[in-house]
Structure formats: structure tokens, C-alpha cells
Amino acid sequence: xxxxxxxxxxxxxxxxxxxxxxxxxxxxxxxxxxxxxxxxxxxxxxxxxxxxxxxxxxxxxxxxxxxxxxxxxxxxxxxxxxxxxxxxxxxxxxxxxxxxxxxxxxxxxxxxxxxxxxxxxxxxxxxxxxxxxxxxxxxxxxxxxxxxxxxxxxxxxxxxxxxxxxxxxxxxxxxxxxxxxxxxxxxxxxxxxxxxxxxxxxxxxxxxxxxxxxxxxxxxxxxxxxxxxxxxxxxxxxxxxxxxxxxxxxxxxxxxxxxxxxxxxxxxxxxxxxxxxxxxxxxxxxxxxxxxxxxxxxxxxxxxxxxxxxxxxxxxxxxxxxxxxxxxxxxxxxxxxxxxxxxxxxxxxxxxxxxxxxxxxxxxxxxxxxxxxxxxxxxxxxxxxxxxxxxxxxxxxxxxxxxxxxxxxxxxxxxxxxxxxxxxxxxxxxxxxxxxxxxxxxxxxxxxxxxxxxxxxxxxxxxxxxxxxxxxxxxxxxxxxxxxxxxxxxxxx
Amino acid sequence: xxxxxxxxxxxxxxxxxxxxxxxxxxxxxxxxxxxxxxxxxxxxxxxxxxxxxxxxxxxxxxxxxxxxxxxxxxxxxxxxxxxxxxxxxxxxxxxxxxxxxxxxxxxxxxxxxxxxxxxxxxxxxxxxxxxxxxxxxxxx
Numbered sequence: 001x002x003x004x005x006x007x008x009x010x011x012x013x014x015x016x017x018x019x020x021x022x023x024x025x026x027x028x029x030x031x032x033x034x035x036x037x038x039x040x041x042x043x044x045x046x047x048x049x050x051x052x053x054x055x056x057x058x059x060x061x062x063x064x065x066x067x068x069x070x071x072x073x074x075x076x077x078x079x080x081x082x083x084x085x086x087x088x089x090x091x092x093x094x095x096x097x098x099x100x101x102x103x104x105x106x107x108x109x110x111x112x113x114x115x116x117x118x119x120x121x122x123x124x125x126x127x128x129x130x131x132x133x134x135x136x137x138x139x140x141x142x143x144x145x146x147x148x149x150x151x152x153x154x155x156x157x158x159x160x161x162x163x164x165x166x167x168x169x170x171x172x173x174x175x176x177x178x179x180x181x182x183x184x185x186x187x188x189x190x191x192x193x194x195x196x197x198x199x200x201x202x203x204x205x206x207x208x209x210x211x212x213x214x215x216x217x218x219x220x221x222x223x224x225x226x227x228x229x230x231x232x233x234x235x236x237x238x239x240x241x242x243x244x245x246x247x248x249x250x251x252x253x254x255x256x257x258x259x260x261x262x263x264x265x266x267x268x269x270x271x272x273x274x275x276x277x278x279x280x281x282x283x284x285x286x287x288x289x290x291x292x293x294x295x296x297x298x299x300x301x302x303x304x305x306x307x308x309x310x311x312x313x314x315x316x317x318x319x320x321x322x323x324x325x326x327x328x329x330x331x332x333x334x335x336x337x338x339x340x341x342x343x344x345x346x347x348x349x350x351x352x353x354x355x356x357x358x359x360x361x362x363x364x365x366x367x368x369x370x371x372x373x374x375x376x377x378x379x380x381x382x383x384x385x386x387x388x389x390x391x392x393x394x395x396x397x398x399x400x401x402x403x404x405x406x407x408x409x410x411x412x413x414x415x416x417x418x419x420x421x422x423x424x425x426x427x428x429x430x431x432x433x434x435x436x437x438x439x440x441x442x443x444x445x446x447x448x449x450x451x452x453x454x455x456x457x458x459x460x461x462x463x464x465x466x467x468x469x470x471x472x473x474x475x476x477x478x479x480x481x482x483x484x485x486x487x488x489x490x491x492x493x
Numbered sequence: 494x495x496x497x498x499x500x501x502x503x504x505x506x507x508x509x510x511x512x513x514x515x516x517x518x519x520x521x522x523x524x525x526x527x528x529x530x531x532x533x534x535x536x537x538x539x540x541x542x543x544x545x546x547x548x549x550x551x552x553x554x555x556x557x558x559x560x561x562x563x564x565x566x567x568x569x570x571x572x573x574x575x576x577x578x579x580x581x582x583x584x585x586x587x588x589x590x591x592x593x594x595x596x597x598x599x600x601x602x603x604x605x606x607x608x609x610x611x612x613x614x615x616x617x618x619x620x621x622x623x624x625x626x627x628x629x630x631x632x633x
Contacts, residue, residue: 006586014573020566063588 004050005059005072007043008082008121011036016114029110030097036114037090040121044083051079052472056479056489058127066127066490067191073127073490076476077327081124081254084331087458088246088338089117091451095342096239098447099349104149104237112149116142116243123251127490129180129187132255133173136219140166143248146240147232158235165228169218176211183208190490193263193483201266209264209271213256220252222312223282226305230289233301238345241297245304246338250330253311257326260315261480268318276316280410282309287414290421294356296344296429299421300337303380306414307333313407314395322398323477324470329391331473332462336379336387339455340422343373346449347429352442356425361434365441369449370430372456377426379459381419387462390470498547505547512540520615524603530611534618541623550630561623568616575610 015036019029051057051074059072074082093113100109119139126132144166148159181187183205184195196205214225221229229249233241256275264271286306290299311333314326344354346369351359363370375386382388392415399408462469479485516536523529544553576587591605 003580003583003586010573010577010586014570014577017566017569017573020569021563023562059585061585061587063585 002050002057002059004043004047005057005074005125006061008040008047008086009072009118009125011040011043012114012117012121016111016118019111019114020108023108024106026102026105029105033093033110033114037086037093037117040086040117041083041090044079044086047074048076048079048083048472050074051076052475056486058490067186067188070131071127071188071190071490072125073189073486074125075479075486075489076472077254077257077480078124080327080331080472080476081250081334082121084334085120085124085247085250086117088334088455089113089120089243091338091342091454092239092243092246094451095242095345095448099345100237100239101150107149109146109149112142112145113243116146116247118142120247120251124254127189129177129189129192133170133177136173136251137170139248139251140170143244146243147236149240150237152235155235158232161228162232165218165232169215172211172218173215176208176215179204179208179211188490189258189262190487194487194491196263196266197483201264205264206267206270209259209267210274212259212264213271213275216252216255216259217278218252220249220256220312221282221305221308223278223285223309226282226285226308229305230298230301233304234297238297238341238348241301242338242341242345245301245341246334249304249308250334253308253330256312257315257480261323262483262486265318265483268316272316272318275312276404276407279309279313279316280407282306282312283410283414285309287417287421291417291424296347296354296356296425298354299425300340300344303340303418303421304337306418307337310392310395310411310414313404313411314398316407317395317398317402317404319398319402320474320477320481321394321401323480324473325391325394325396325398327473327476327480328394328462328469329388332379332387332391332459335455335459335462336376339376339452339459340373340380342448342452342455343369343376344425346445346452347373349443349448350441350445351436356428359429359435360432361430361436363430364434366445369445370426372449372452373430374426375456376452376459377419377422379456379463380422382415383419385460385463387459389463390466502547505543509540509544512536512543516540520611523611524605524607530614531618534615535622537615537619538622538626541619542626545626545630550627559623561620561627563620565617565620565624568613568618568620570613571616572610572613575606575613578606 015032018032022028047057057074060066061070061072096109116139119135119142122135123132123139126135144159144163147162148155177187180192184192186192186195217225233244260271260275283306286302286309289302290306293299311326311330314322347362348354350362350366353359379386379388382392392411395411396408516533519528519536520530520533579586579588589606593601594604596602
């Protein structure tokens, strides 16, 4: 019993309800948001430390013993993602203070953001599959509201697509849960894993596993199921896209990791092979999209797709090194995608356009922004000593050890394409001759750069302080490697 | 032409009370028989919708001057707080208690802390349903 586990879910939830009560007091809303996010960050830090010192922390909600009640489980993997998720959403909220505008602030923007954080944290921490579905819905409902908030034409069009895709995937999720419940008669993750280990993973269980892969693939944007992502993420303003790009797809990725390491790990020659093939195509598709466009937002969105592919492949490697690489890259990618979208948001504020060809020479008047963007690009591509390097080197090492040569080659090649795509933004927007005179600039970057500075500092810490971070990641990978640790912590047999 | 809906309005005033009482009955019945916060809240909003159908919006707003959005938020708050209280007794979140209490009129009554939780659900349902209906009704 440890009520600390629920704090990262509870604090944003209480804040969101408070913010619903004071819709017109925007100043007060900002203050409350900052206080609550600070508290959540501290709670998440304490949680990570606690898990590191004392092993997996569980909370049996309502004092009902699992598998009968809902149990919240904070293993190292979940705790690390909770901490990263809170920090990234904190910076996105700080960014939106200056950027999101009165129209949206007056219509519960901060409340929706807090609900979104509630859903994401809940999805990371839950130990029950149906509860996972509920937290997915909490997250998705808030994202529907955020994507359409403001009501511009493109937002309306894209939110319809986004809604349709997610409703269908949610329905598939329920169907998959129903099949699984029909097969094993329980929905507690540890208990399901235990039951399947006892009865063996029959063909029908493998089919359900693939159905789950389709569901989470739709949420996370892997190869044939990523089609909704580029359009939907382009519609809302940058502050919202940043929070989406950093958190939403990653929840899908987290769920794939969780179920294929904890529950459906008995038939890797089928499920993990499919994941491997899809991951490689996802990497390539993302890289192709990233080099094809001359639109800042589109390029960054396709980079999300590439990163999802790289992270997912960690499951197929299925060694401690592979998992550690996947987790490290996941944490890195949340941080750096947040930073990149926030920096691009600042660029958009200055120029009023996303078209690379209409920008130029920004470095003269905005050197800090420019060099921050440059650092973020290097981190994204995986240049040492920044954070992307450690994850990729671990994945490459794991891949070579297990003789996944195609993956290693594709990943390294994709790094080159990713570097090219973001350097295209940097070279064209920040160098060349100036396009905008000081008078033509649409806004100032006052207060817009420091949130991304926090994220880039964090990224540098993840890279330079890898010695410090690695034990945590390694412990997370160890738990993924051996499901019995998780099962014992939950069921206490 | 002025529409005369005397019959509708008279029956509505009568029926609304019956529906409201039935919704409250459903709400309290939830622990032992079918019913509960969700269906109770939905039934209450059904009574309010009947009022909206029989009278115009302004009259209803004058008679029931609630901000339904705040009602939903308060309901959510009540539900969360019933869970949070458990934290102060050093038991897991949402742990509920149960006991028999001697009440003045009702005698020995079984009371449980899930009742305030359900009250929260009830308020959220009423608040959300009425917000949806009123917002759609108001937009041109």
C-alpha cells in the first residue's frame, strides 16, 4: 500500500475540476496550473526514487486485493515515463501562457490540459487492462477537445478524422478486451499474464495479441495505421501539437511495450516478427515523409513516426540492452519532440508561416532560438553527447548482438535522413538572407524560448549524465525482461 | 398564431414532480436494487428536459437559475474528495466505509461512503446532460 502512486493522477484531476469552476479567471487558472504541475513533478520524482530504492510500488485501490480490484503499479518503466511526461507537459503549459491566446484560454484550455495529463499518467500507472482503456478515453476525450478548441476550419476538418479513427480504435480495444476476458476470465495485467503462462499462449491468444497490436498501433501511429497522424497533428496550435507529439503517441508505444513484454511474450516468432517488420517500415515511411515536405510542422510530425518505429523495434530485440535502448530512446524522444515543437512554435510566432521557403535569416535577430533549434536537431539525430545518442547506441548494440542487421542499417540510415530533414529547416530558416524586416515580424519570442531551454537542458543531462540515468533505465529494462518480478509485486504470491 | 399548450403545461407541472421523485428513489435504491447515480441523474435531467419542452428557455432559467457546468464540476469534485478522504486515514485511495447509523426519522439505516461518491456521479450526469441540451438549444 502506497498512496504515493496515485498522486500523479490525482493532482491533475483535482486541478482540472478546480479550473472548471473558475472559467473566467485566466490569471488564477495559470497560477493554479503551475502550482499543480510543480506538485505533480515533485510527486513523480519521489515516485521514481521510491521505486529505485524499494522496487515496484503498487496501490490496491479501495483496499481490494488484486486480481479482484483495480491495482495501480509503478514499476521503473512507468515511473520514468510519468516523470518525463509531467516535465514535458509542464513546459508545454508554460509555453502556452504566452502563445495560446485569449479565445482558447477562456474556454477551459488549462482544464482540458490537466485532464489530458490525468489520462496519460493513469495510462502509464494502471495495472488493469480495462482501466487502461478508461484512461485512454480520458486522454482521448481531452485531446478531442484540445484539437478542436478555437474552431478554425482546418481544426474542424481534422478533428472529425481524428475522432473517427480514435472511436474505431477504441471500439476495437473493447472488442479485444472482450475476447481476452472470454479466454482468461480476468483483466488484471499480472493475473492475465499468469493465466496465459499457465495455459500456454494458444493460437487464439496470439490473434488477440495481434488485435491489441492493431489497437495500440492506431493510437501510436505505426506503419499501416499512422495515416491519420500527419493531418490531425497539423491542425491545432503548436502548444497543443507539442503536448500531443510528446505524450499521446508515446502512450500507445508504452502500451505495446507493456503487453508484449508482460502478457504476450510466449510466441515471439509470430508477434515480435510482425512488430519488427512494421517497425522497420514505420521508420522508413517517417523518414521519407520528413525529407519530402517543405513545411516545418509536417517535417517534425513525420519525425514522430520515425521515432515510434525506432522505439517499437526495441521489443523485437527482446534483450536487456534492446529494452534499455527502447526505454532510453522513448524518454529522450518525449523530451526532444516537446522541445522541437515548442521551438517551431516560437518560429511560427515570429514569421506567421510554416513554409520553409518563406523564412530566412532568423539567426540575426534570434540567435538563442536558432542555436537552441540547432542543438535540438543534433539531439534528435543522435549526435553525442546529447540524449539521442545513448538510446540509439544501445539499440544498435542490442540489434547487432541479436543479429538484426537490417534494423541497425535502417536505423542508422534513418538517422541520416532525420538529420537532413531538420537541418533543412535550420539552414533555410535561420541562414540565407533575411526575409522579414523587424517591422514585419508578427510577434516576439518573449517568454516563448525558456520552456524549450528547460527541455534541451534535460536532453543534455540525459546525454551527458547517462552514467547517472542508466541505472534507472537498466532497472526498468530488467523488469520488462522478467515478467515474474511484476507479477510477484502485484499478486504477492 | 399563438399556440395554446395549456394541456401540455399542466400535465408537465404534475409529471415533473413524479419523475423527480422517481429519480431520487432510483438514486437511493442503487446499493441494493437496480438504480444508482447514473440512471438517477439521467432521469432528473429528463424531468428538466420535459420542463424545457413545455415552457420556453427563459422561464426555466428564471425558475432554476443554475450554472449546469458548475454543477458538473462540483459533482466531480465531490466524487474525487470521497476518494481523497481515504488518504487521510492511511488506507488506499477510494477505500469506502460502511456502517449502521441511528437516524431521527428513518431509524437504523445502512449508510456507506459510496453514497457521496454516487451523489457526485449524479451531479455530473445532470450537469453534463443539461449543459449539452442547453448549449445546443441556445446556438443559432
